[in-house]
Amino acid sequence: MIGISFTQASMAARKRIALVAHDHCKTFLLDWAERQKDKLAEHDLLATGTTGQLLHKRLGLPVESMISGPLGGDQQLGARIAEQRVDMLVFFWDPFEPQPHDPDIKALLRVAAVWNIPVACNECSADYLLSSPLMEQAHSYRIPDYPAYLSGRR
Template sequence: MSPRRHIALVAHDNKKVELLQWAAFNRGTLARHQLYATGTTGTMLAYELGLPVTRFLSGPVGGDQQIGAKIAEGVIDVLVFFWDPLEPQPHDPDVRALLRLAAVWNIGVACNVTSADLMISSPLLSGFYQRVRPDFGDREWQPAEAG
């Protein structure tokens, strides 16, 4: 039996159609996994694919941070985030924080169609693959030194 991965799907406004087309093409594979998405992207995906999607707030009002929290909790395995590198985003700090958490917690990240195609077609997605989850247990809070 194939493992059920938890996949977050996020797209900036100029990339939503591209993500919807990619998701429709890969609907069969996505149907075997638990899907999460931010705001409008989640609504569009649920409607277009006819699949259940756990929806969070819109990215600019906290959805990016909600997905980031799920990454830190160990829930999300893969992040497919079609972000727009040519358009300034008013919530850019949230976007950077989300990508940072994905790197910190060592989850797979796809930022465009090519990387998403390679990730979703990998036999590791549906086969046995246990990502290495960092252990930050030795990083206890220390008071700042008086300067």
């Protein structure tokens, strides 16, 4: 990435996990979340609108819900990532159906890559993430050095 320098940030042991699923993938996410409930309960959960409502109903855990995805929820989560208020994204996006808010979805996935947060796009990768020893410990990771970026923008 030209013109961007990086710095180290600390990710706390307790993660802020964003959970999102498109309609045809919601059952997969809900079943996965129920299976992983004990692990998820150790972290803070947030989600797009419908996904959050369904997760709360299924798990009985607190879930901070944004607006529904097609109405701007993906963008809300993207903004939280840019503000370093989300540590991890589990997004079961639908590989078989076009979505009306595709630009928002791309933007969410892009900003997650920019800020170097772990992303799982399906059940198997989500299992790999949750089974990482890093889930239970604070660790440092690389993020864009925004003050350095800004001082170079003269």
